[in-house]
Amino acid sequence: MSFEFPLLSLIIWLPIVFGVAVFATGDDHNAQIARWIALAGSILGLLIAIPLYTGFDSATSAMQFVENYVWFERFNVNYHVGVDGISMPLILLNCFITPLVVVAGWEVIKQRVSQYMGAFLVMSGIVNGVFSSLDAMLFYVFWEASLIPMFLIIGIWGGPNRVYAAIKFFLYTLLGSLLMLIAFIYLYQTSGGSFSIQDYHQLEIPLTPQILIFIAFLLAFAVKVPMWPVHTWLPDAHVEAPTGGSVVLAAILLKLGGYGFLRFSLPIVPDASNYLAGMMIALSLIAVVYIGLIALMQADMKKLIAYSSVAHMGFVTLGFFLFNAYGVEGAMVQMISHGFISGAMFLCVGVLYDRLHSRQIADYGGVVNKMPVFAAFFMLFAMANAGLPGTSGFVGEFMVIMGSMKINFWYAFLAATTLIFGAAYTLWMYKRVIFGAVASPAVEGLEDISKREFALLAILAISVLWIGVYPYPLTEVMHATIDHLLIHVNSSKL
Numbered sequence: 001m002s003f004e005f006p007l008l009s010l011i012i013w014l015p016i017v018f019g020v021a022v023f024a025t026g027d028d029h030n031a032q033i034a035r036w037i038a039l040a041g042s043i044l045g046l047l048i049a050i051p052l053y054t055g056f057d058s059a060t061s062a063m064q065f066v067e068n069y070v071w072f073e074r075f076n077v078n079y080h081v082g083v084d085g086i087s088m089p090l091i092l093l094n095c096f097i098t099p100l101v102v103v104a105g106w107e108v109i110k111q112r113v114s115q116y117m118g119a120f121l122v123m124s125g126i127v128n129g130v131f132s133s134l135d136a137m138l139f140y141v142f143w144e145a146s147l148i149p150m151f152l153i154i155g156i157w158g159g160p161n162r163v164y165a166a167i168k169f170f171l172y173t174l175l176g177s178l179l180m181l182i183a184f185i186y187l188y189q190t191s192g193g194s195f196s197i198q199d200y201h202q203l204e205i206p207l208t209p210q211i212l213i214f215i216a217f218l219l220a221f222a223v224k225v226p227m228w229p230v231h232t233w234l235p236d237a238h239v240e241a242p243t244g245g246s247v248v249l250a251a252i253l254l255k256l257g258g259y260g261f262l263r264f265s266l267p268i269v270p271d272a273s274n275y276l277a278g279m280m281i282a283l284s285l286i287a288v289v290y291i292g293l294i295a296l297m298q299a300d301m302k303k304l305i306a307y308s309s310v311a312h313m314g315f316v317t318l319g320f321f322l323f324n325a326y327g328v329e330g331a332m333v334q335m336i337s338h339g340f341i342s343g344a345m346f347l348c349v350g351v352l353y354d355r356l357h358s359r360q361i362a363d364y365g366g367v368v369n370k371m372p373v374f375a376a377f378f379m380l381f382a383m384a385n386a387g388l389p390g391t392s393g394f395v396g397e398f399m400v401i402m403g404s405m406k407i408n409f410w411y412a413f414l415a416a417t418t419l420i421f422g423a424a425y426t427l428w429m430y431k432r433v434i435f436g437a438v439a440s441p442a443v444e445g446l447e448d449i450s451k452r453e454f455a456l457l458a459i460l461a462i463s464v465l466w467i468g469v470y471p472y473p474l475t476e477v478m479h480a481t482i483d484h485l486l487i488h489v490n491s492s493k494l
Contacts, residue, residue, distance in 0.1 A: 007051060008065050008081045011091065012129045015045045015098065019121030022114050031113035035106055038117035042099035045124060049095040052088050058477045061085070061484035063134065063198070071138070076193050080135040085481030086262050086332065087131040089474060090255055093339045094131070096463075097251045098124040100456055101244040104347055107452070108243065108354055109157065116157055120244060123149035127252055131259060136184045136195040140177070143256070147173055150245065150253060158240040165233075165240035172223050172233040180220035183213045187268070200268045201488065210272035217265045224257030227317055228287040231310045238306035239359070243350030246302065250309050250342035255335050258316045262328075262485065266320065270489045273321070280321040285414045287314030292421030296428070301349045301359045304429055305342065308385060311418060312338050318415060319400040322407050323489055328482045329475055330399025336474060337384075337392035337467055344381040344460040348374070351453055352433075356442050361432050365439030370446040375434045377449075377457040382430040384464045386423040392467035 018041025025034040056064060063082035071079045083091065101120050109116045126149070129142035147170055155166035184195070186209070191199050205213070223230045234254075238246050266273050288311050295307035312334065319331025351374060352367070353359055368375040384391035389398075397418065404412035438444050449457070467474060 006067055007048070008067055008083065008128075008132050011045065011049050011052070011095070012081070012125050012132065014048065014125070015041055015121045015128070016125035018042075018044070019118040019125065022118035022121060025114045028111065028113055031110075034114035034117050035102070038102045038121055039099065041121050042102045042124070045121075046095045046099055049092055052083060053092060053477070056083075056085075056088055056477055058085065059480060061480045064088075066134075068134075071135075075137075075195070077137045077195050078135045079138060080196065081129075081132040081138075082134050083132055085478035086485075087259065088477060089332070089336055090131045090259060091128050093255070093336055094124055094127050094252050097248065097339060097343055100343065100347075100459065101247050103452060103456055104247065104350065105242070105244045108350070112156065116153070116242075116244075119149040119153050120248065123153075123248065127256070130256055134197050136187065136197055136200070138195075139197070140181055140184060143180075144174075144177055146253065146256065150249065153245040153248075154237055154241045157242040157245065160240075161236070162240045165236040168233045169237045172230065176220040176223040176230075179216040183216035186213065197263065197268075200264075203268070205269065205271075207271050207275065210269040211275065214265055214269045214272035214276060217260065217269070221257040221260035221265065222283075224260065225254060225313045225317060226257070226310060227283055227314070228291060228310065231287070231291070234310060235303050235306040238309075238346075239300060239302050243346060243353070246346040246350075247343045250305075250346060251339035254309060254313055255339065258313065258320070258331070258335050261317065261320050262332075266489050267485060270491075273489060274323070277321040277323065281318055281411060284314045284318035284321070285411065287311055288318070288415055288418050289421070292418055292425065295425040296421065298425075299361055301352075301361055301429060301433070302346070303359075304361075304425060305345045305349065305385075308345075308422070308425065309338070309342050311422070312342070312385075315397055315400050315415065315418065318411070319396075319403060322400075322403045322411075323486060324403050324406055325479075325482060325486060326399050326406065327403025328486065329478060330396050330401075330403055332396075332478050332482070333392070333399060333467070333471060333474060334396025337396050337464070340460055340463045340467070341381060341384045341391075341393055344377075344457065344464065345385060347453075347456060347460070348378045348381060351449060355446055361429055363440070364433040364443060365436045366434075366443055367446065368434045369438050370443065371448045373454065374449045374457075377461060378430065378434060380461055380464065381457075382426045384468070385426045387419050390465070390468045392464045392471070395468060395471045 022038050066082035069079045071077045126146045133139035151170050291311045298304035316331040319327040384393040387393045
């Protein structure tokens with residue numbers, strides 16, 4: 001489907017233009033102007049993304065809202081963008097989270113406000129570019145560009161070890177991406193000089209080159225997800241990042257890796273995907289079980305939620321490589337749900353950190369006595385993180401477990417342990433922080449959440465409950481695209 005109005009270009013470039021406008025406000029004398037421009041840009045970005053959903057034809061797997069212009073004619077590189085049932089929900093998630101992050105940093109960030117707000121807007125536009133690119137080189141440019149704002153956000157506004165965490169984040173993700181570029185160059189030559197991702201789906205590539213391409217993609221995407229054992233950058237990045245940085249990192253940037261598997265690994269190298277599916281399932285189950293146990297041992301709330309993210313994203317990669325509709329659709333629902341839940345969990349930790357300047361579980365206790373409204377919100381998100389039925393956290397996990405059961409009982413059994421470990425580490429943390437007697441004079445002086453914080457948490461609470469109770473509007477739009485992908489992958493089974 002072609003679309004006359006360049007809606008996707010607007011969704012990509014409008015946040016970037018607003019981000020540059022925020023940068024242009026200059027020093028902190030104009031901080032309030034920077035905040036309002038950033039809020040206006042982020043809300044406008046969300047509003048112009050809504051027609052992606054309302055105008056989307058869920059009956060077809062074809063790309064929609066397509067724009068295609070020549071960029072570098074000599075190398076056949078095009079500005080080629082479009083969305084399907086996989087990318088469209090992720091763009092909406094990104095546009096939804098950006099205004100929340102701007103509002104979350106409204107009073108908290110007091111230095112270099114324009115740079116902070118501008119970085120998030122620029123990153124929002126770049127990530128929309130990643131999710132909508134249909135040209136491999138355009139995808140690679142946006143993919144690498146997304147590192148820069150987050151590198152700056154961690155490195156400038158982060159904690160005491162922010163420089164170490166930022167450099168570790170940058171190097172891990174950059175090294176994996178270079179192998180992806182080599183794979184793109186090979187595909188370019190094999191396809192007779194095309195960077196079109198859709199052209200690559202039609203290529204007949206022998207198994208050995210497919211395996212090498214799959215490994216190149218794996219190293220790029222596994223670091224982003226992040227899969228075990230290349231996950232070690234994530235806890236450091238989360239602990240040092242400011243609250244807004246943690247929210248975007250968990251809710252949006254981790255999804256780039258999952259999206260990469262669906263857009264590149266499965267459709268372009270289906271034989272290798274089938275051949276190595278056992279390895280991918282094993283790595284995913286290790287993340288679910290082993291990282292869940294590591295989360296139990298954490299004394300820092302942010303680190304616990306960071307390890308929780310690794311375990312939940314293990315569910316995503318597990319679902320992708322089951323090659324059935326339950327698994328892949330469940331993994332997609334899990335990606336969207338994790339965006340809401342992990343974002344909300346990091347915002348809750350940020351609320352406490354803004355008041356006590358500590359993330360250590362041991363420094364809290366009895367918070368419910370002073371912050372009952374906050375405790376209620378935190379309880380909902382903790383339950384969702386543990387996979388309580390009726391919340392979005394349950395839907396994706398249940399679908400992936402159902403998909404696993406169709407393949408192997410033990411896959412389903414090991415995957416289901418997340419419902420035990422998730423409840424254990426999340427609710428144990430909640431109990432120690434929230435319940436009991438007031439632990440210290442610092443906790444005694446706490447004040448409940450402000451109207452701004454209430455609005456943020458209420459919006460996320462509604463989202464978590466809505467998908468938990470009625471996921472159909474989300475699963476409907478991805479169904480045709482995922483069915484088409486599975487027919488392609490399963491027809492190539494070895």
